[in-house]
Amino acid sequence: xxxxxxxxxxxxxxxxxxxxxxxxxxxxxxxxxxxxxxxxxxxxxxxxxxxxxxxxxxxxxxxxxxxxxxxxxxxxxxxxxxxxxxxxxxxxxxxxxxxxxxxxxxxxxxxxxxxxxxxxxxxxxxxxxxxxxxxxxxxxxxxxxxxxxxxxxxxxxxxxxxxxxxxxxxxxxxxxxxxxxxxxxxxxxxxxxxxxxxxxxxxxxxxxxxxxxxxxxxxxxxxxxxxxxxxxxxxxxxxxxxxxxxxxxx
Amino acid sequence: xxxxxxxxxxxxxxxxxxxxxxxxxxxxxxxxxxxxxxxxxxxxxxxxxxxxxxxxxxxxxxxxxxxxxxxxxxxxxxxxxxxxxxxxxxxxxxxxxxxxxxxxxxxxxxxxxxxxxxxxxxxxxxxxxxxxxxxxxxxxxxxxxxxxxxxxxxxxxxxxxxxxxxxxxxxxxxxxxxxxxxxxxxxxxxxxxxxxxxxxxxxxxxxxxxxxxxxxxxxxxxxxxxxxxxxxxxxxxxxxxxxxxxxxxxxxxxxxxxxxxxxxxxxxxxxxxxxxxxxxxxxxxxxxxxxxxx
Numbered sequence: 001x002x003x004x005x006x007x008x009x010x011x012x013x014x015x016x017x018x019x020x021x022x023x024x025x026x027x028x029x030x031x032x033x034x035x036x037x038x039x040x041x042x043x044x045x046x047x048x049x050x051x052x053x054x055x056x057x058x059x060x061x062x063x064x065x066x067x068x069x070x071x072x073x074x075x076x077x078x079x080x081x082x083x084x085x086x087x088x089x090x091x092x093x094x095x096x097x098x099x100x101x102x103x104x105x106x107x108x109x110x111x112x113x114x115x116x117x118x119x120x121x122x123x124x125x126x127x128x129x130x131x132x133x134x135x136x137x138x139x140x141x142x143x144x145x146x147x148x149x150x151x152x153x154x155x156x157x158x159x160x161x162x163x164x165x166x167x168x169x170x171x172x173x174x175x176x177x178x179x180x181x182x183x184x185x186x187x188x189x190x191x192x193x194x195x196x197x198x199x200x201x202x203x204x205x206x207x208x209x210x211x212x213x214x215x216x217x218x219x220x221x222x223x224x225x226x227x228x229x230x231x232x233x234x235x236x237x238x239x240x241x242x243x244x245x246x247x248x249x250x
Numbered sequence: 251x252x253x254x255x256x257x258x259x260x261x262x263x264x265x266x267x268x269x270x271x272x273x274x275x276x277x278x279x280x281x282x283x284x285x286x287x288x289x290x291x292x293x294x295x296x297x298x299x300x301x302x303x304x305x306x307x308x309x310x311x312x313x314x315x316x317x318x319x320x321x322x323x324x325x326x327x328x329x330x331x332x333x334x335x336x337x338x339x340x341x342x343x344x345x346x347x348x349x350x351x352x353x354x355x356x357x358x359x360x361x362x363x364x365x366x367x368x369x370x371x372x373x374x375x376x377x378x379x380x381x382x383x384x385x386x387x388x389x390x391x392x393x394x395x396x397x398x399x400x401x402x403x404x405x406x407x408x409x410x411x412x413x414x415x416x417x418x419x420x421x422x423x424x425x426x427x428x429x430x431x432x433x434x435x436x437x438x439x440x441x442x443x444x445x446x447x448x449x450x451x452x453x454x455x456x457x458x459x460x461x462x463x464x465x466x467x468x469x470x471x472x473x474x475x476x477x478x479x480x481x482x483x484x485x486x487x488x489x490x491x492x493x494x495x496x497x498x499x500x501x502x503x504x505x506x507x508x509x510x511x512x513x514x515x516x517x518x519x520x521x522x523x524x525x526x527x528x529x530x531x532x533x534x535x536x537x538x539x540x541x542x543x544x
Binding site: 069071072073075076152153154155156157159160161163164167168171172173174175176177178182186189190193197200201204205229230232233236237238239240241242243244245246247 | 290294298299300305306307308310311312314315318319322323325326327330349353356357360361363364365366367368369370371372373374375376377378379380415417418420421424470
């Protein structure tokens with residue numbers, strides 16, 4: 001992620017299709033390498049974070065058209081399409097690429113429905129909902145592949161944890177001063193938090209060096225991303241103090 | 251069989267009632283509820299506030315995550331530890347709820363700081379004590395909510411014989427509870443005492459929107475006082491709604507037949523609907539007048 005320059009305007013805009021291409025390449029690589037890395041599968045964890053960032057950017061693109069409380073709905077909806085495609089594919093034993101293609105198509109179809117039937121009038125609706133569905137499908141496919149057994153037990157948690165990680169960066173940063181870079185840094189923080197949670201669940205389910213590795217790699221990613229995010233917060237916030245009263249009223 | 255179902259219904263009703271209270275208080279401690287939009291609006295109309303702006307997501311998705319995470323962890327621990335069902339489930343639920351509370355605290359802090367940073371144009375300061383005072387309170391309520399919902403899922407799965415896996419039941423309970431707390435609990439946020447001098451049902455002018463986040467009885471309002479107030483009415487009302495929903499649903503299974511249960515529930519829903527319609531008509535006639543909508 002090339003979010004180096006902090007600044008009030010947040011620097012140049014990263015286009016969502018570029019983020020999507022990066023997240024698809026790294027995400028698919030992570031899914032296919034899962035079978036070859038064995039115990040060292042945790043080194044693939046950073047490859048899945050771009051998919052979180054791409055999805056969060058998708059939510060941001062859609063919700064910045066003034067959806068407000070609809071931000072949660074966008075997260076729900078996009079992840080639901082992605083999750084449904086992956087779960088169906090896994091139960092039917094499909095190839096991951098087919099699952100992700102189904103998610104992409106499903107996202108586009110729901111986008112078309114929102115645009116043409118519900119008439120939401122958001123120009124990027126079809127593109128972003130397809131991106132959101134495909135990116136979340138990649139995330140869920142990868143995370144589900146980490147677990148050796150009882151994966152169906154984790155389906156609800158996989159769906160809802162990815163939903164929150166994807167919708168929260170924009171929802172949590174909403175406001176007049178929101179900008180893409182800070183939101184995407186926050187997305188990185190929450191991506192690593194989510195992979196850490198699944199590392200912890202794996203540790204409880206089948207303790208192994210792999211699960212400890214997932215938690216460690218996620219903690220490292222968390223430390224890096226939270227520094228980047230907090231640096232931007234410090235640059236952009238009006239002021240910070242331990243306590244006090246707002247001057248306007250007193 | 252009958253006794254197990256009866257015990258299950260009673261336990262489910264009790265746990266649902268408690269979960270309802272705790273969830274409503276959690277949302278009020280973190281202003282994730284009705285005044286969330288007002289916390290967001292307040293600085294824009296020069297009402298600079300000292301509220302904890304938790305803003306994780308809508309109440310349904312966040313509660314679904316808390317419940318699903320706690321229940322998944324509890325189920326895994328329960329099956330791995332090999333204790334007896336009751337201590338195994340309780341121990342698992344406590345550990346699951348603890349992990350959930352920590353995750354909630356992290357999400358909430360990130361949202362608060364990031365949202366305040368986005369309010370630069372309106373000169374909203376970040377006061378650390380406004381985050382750190384209500385944070386443990388909100389986390390504690392999330393712990394209790396997740397604990398109750400996890401135990402409730404085990405009761406529904408075990409005693410009431412639901413065929414669905416525990417984490418799935420927990421996720422749906424989380425969605426349901428979030429929706430109920432968001433619609434029932436948030437009405438009783440304390441707005442009624444702030445706006446008593448307005449004509450009943452007249453709505454609140456945009457220029458007054460942020461008042462709820464700023465003006466307390468004495469000094470500034472904050473996210474610790476709010477649950478103190480809402481615990482007297484908003485919490486129990488939410489608990490009653492969710493508790494009754496779960497209890498009536500559970501009790502309708504006692505007949506043993508699926509279709510009798512469906513018909514019973516349908517009758518109860520029809521009865522509640524009729525009572526509500528008459529209550530609303532009575533209230534409008536008694537405390538109106540309302541202007542005709544155009």
